[in-house]
Amino acid sequence: MQRHPVLLLSVLMLVACIAVGLVHQATRERILHNRQLAQLRPLHQLLGDSSLRLEPFALPAHPLLGPVQTPAYRASDGAQPLAVILPATADGYGGAIQLQVGFNPDGRVIGVRLLSHRETPGLGARMEVRHSDWLRQFSGPGPWALRSEGGQLDHLTGATVTSRAVTAAVEQARQYVAGHVTELFGKPKPAAQPGESDE
Amino acid sequence: MIEQGSPDLRKTKLREIGFAGLWRDNPALVQLLGLCPLLAVTDSVVKALALGLLTLPVLMFSNTAAALLRRFVPAQLRLVLFAIPIAALAACIELAVQAYAFELHLALDIFLPLIASNCLILARAESFASFHSVEAAAADGLAMGVGALLVLLALGGLRELIGTGALFNEMHLLLGDGAQAWRLQLFEAEQPFLLALLPPAGFVFLGLLIAAKNVIDRRRAGASHPGASGY
Numbered sequence: 001m002q003r004h005p006v007l008l009l010s011v012l013m014l015v016a017c018i019a020v021g022l023v024h025q026a027t028r029e030r031i032l033h034n035r036q037l038a039q040l041r042p043l044h045q046l047l048g049d050s051s052l053r054l055e056p057f058a059l060p061a062h063p064l065l066g067p068v069q070t071p072a073y074r075a076s077d078g079a080q081p082l083a084v085i086l087p088a089t090a091d092g093y094g095g096a097i098q099l100q101v102g103f104n105p106d107g108r109v110i111g112v113r114l115l116s117h118r119e120t121p122g123l124g125a126r127m128e129v130r131h132s133d134w135l136r137q138f139s140g141p142g143p144w145a146l147r148s149e150g151g152q153l154d155h156l157t158g159a160t161v162t163s164r165a166v167t168a169a170v171e172q173a174r175q176y177v178a179g180h181v182t183e184l185f186g187k188p189k190p191a192a193q194p195g196e197s198d199e
Numbered sequence: 200m201i202e203q204g205s206p207d208l209r210k211t212k213l214r215e216i217g218f219a220g221l222w223r224d225n226p227a228l229v230q231l232l233g234l235c236p237l238l239a240v241t242d243s244v245v246k247a248l249a250l251g252l253l254t255l256p257v258l259m260f261s262n263t264a265a266a267l268l269r270r271f272v273p274a275q276l277r278l279v280l281f282a283i284p285i286a287a288l289a290a291c292i293e294l295a296v297q298a299y300a301f302e303l304h305l306a307l308d309i310f311l312p313l314i315a316s317n318c319l320i321l322a323r324a325e326s327f328a329s330f331h332s333v334e335a336a337a338a339d340g341l342a343m344g345v346g347a348l349l350v351l352l353a354l355g356g357l358r359e360l361i362g363t364g365a366l367f368n369e370m371h372l373l374l375g376d377g378a379q380a381w382r383l384q385l386f387e388a389e390q391p392f393l394l395a396l397l398p399p400a401g402f403v404f405l406g407l408l409i410a411a412k413n414v415i416d417r418r419r420a421g422a423s424h425p426g427a428s429g430y
Contacts, residue, residue: 005276008268012280016287023291027298034301 046102046111047075047083059086064176066169070100070115074184081185083110086177090169093161094118101138101173105185112138112170124162132156134163144171213338220342226319227350227405228412233319236310237351238401244366246306247355249373251348253292254314255341261285261320262340265328272329281324282315289315303372319347350408357404360385362395 066089102110145151155163328336370378
């Protein structure tokens with residue numbers, strides 16, 4: 001066979017392709033499932049309940065939400081929606097800050113998750129959860145405003161622009177939810193779910 | 200050739216191969232092969248152990264395949280031909296890890312598929328397995344793989360301990376949820392010592408390990424063989 005390396009090469013390639021193909025077939029579904037879980041896990045963490053079913057849904061464009069770049073999610077226990085997660089865009093110091101905001105059916109904010117930003121390291125970037133608890137302030141009914149503007153939120157030291165932008169984005173999303181409860185949750189559902197607002 | 204020797208000679212050869220892989224020609228400390236993944240994944244024990252354990256079967260397999268194929272392969276085509284089974288097995292392993300240990304796949308990131316291009320694997324196939332029997336080649340793969348694994352573990356342990364004050368963080372990524380309790384907090388670090396966790400520290404700690412090996416070799420060699428420690 002030393003005289004016919006092409007033959008050997010072809011046989012080897014064939015065997016290798018079959019092997020990889022078989023393994024791919026055998027693992028494809030599990031891998032897809034794992035990927036989906038990995039995408040949803042942070043959303044479950046945001047809502048504080050990993051048993052909820054999350055389904056993406058299309059959100060019509062609306063000036064209060066800014067440019068929509070990530071899908072919105074509706075979380076349900078199978079029967080009725082218990083929360084929605086809306087995308088929000090803040091106009092930060094270094095450009096757009098992408099956020100996801102979780103809401104209860106009564107319009108309370110469950111939590112805010114930072115998706116991406118280009119804020120200054122050490123200043124605006126300290127809003128990242130691993131650096132500070134600043135984003136955790138967003139939990140409750142709102143309305144959201146910085147203390148300096150008559151609200152209840154401390155701003156991030158040295159990052160007034162970032163703080164103001166994120167606060168405004170969350171507040172706008174809250175206003176959107178307040179005006180679209182029926183569209184987002186189906187029928188109005190006044191009772192809050194105690195405990196769900198906890199991390 | 201091993202298969203022609205007496206059982207005693209065969210044993211001696213195998214012992215020789217084992218000693219070479221684990222110590223004398225240790226892939227990480229002496230041959231300095233496969234350093235890129237070595238430095239990149241050794242910021243924790245679990246990642247180091249996982250990559251070491253996953254590289255080991257590829258190394259044994261590629262050595263075996265190379266020894267099997269050596270009679271049929273013209274010298275110029277060796278590298279190309281050996282690369283095929285290596286890449287195929289590495290691809291299969293990556294798929295399996297994605298399917299059964301997805302978080303481990305996220306932690307190892309690009310270094311999992313890069314097993315295919317680990318130069319240690321090609322080097323052993325090319326420089327050892329293609330001149331030896333299947334048995335010797337498989338033994339060499341095992342010895343070199345374990346040798347690399349031990350260095351990975353030592354580096355991972357050192358860096359994780361110095362960086363975070365704990366050992367065996369997140370072992371459940373590799374060994375299932377039962378291993379979550381393995382975490383050992385040896386001292387409390389107020390903040391992680393980042394330098395130990397960042398890639399450059401890999402070089403520093405690897406250098407220290409190499410220095411330690413050289414010191415031990417020199418002691419063992421004694422005065423009768425000055426310079427026996429080689430490098």
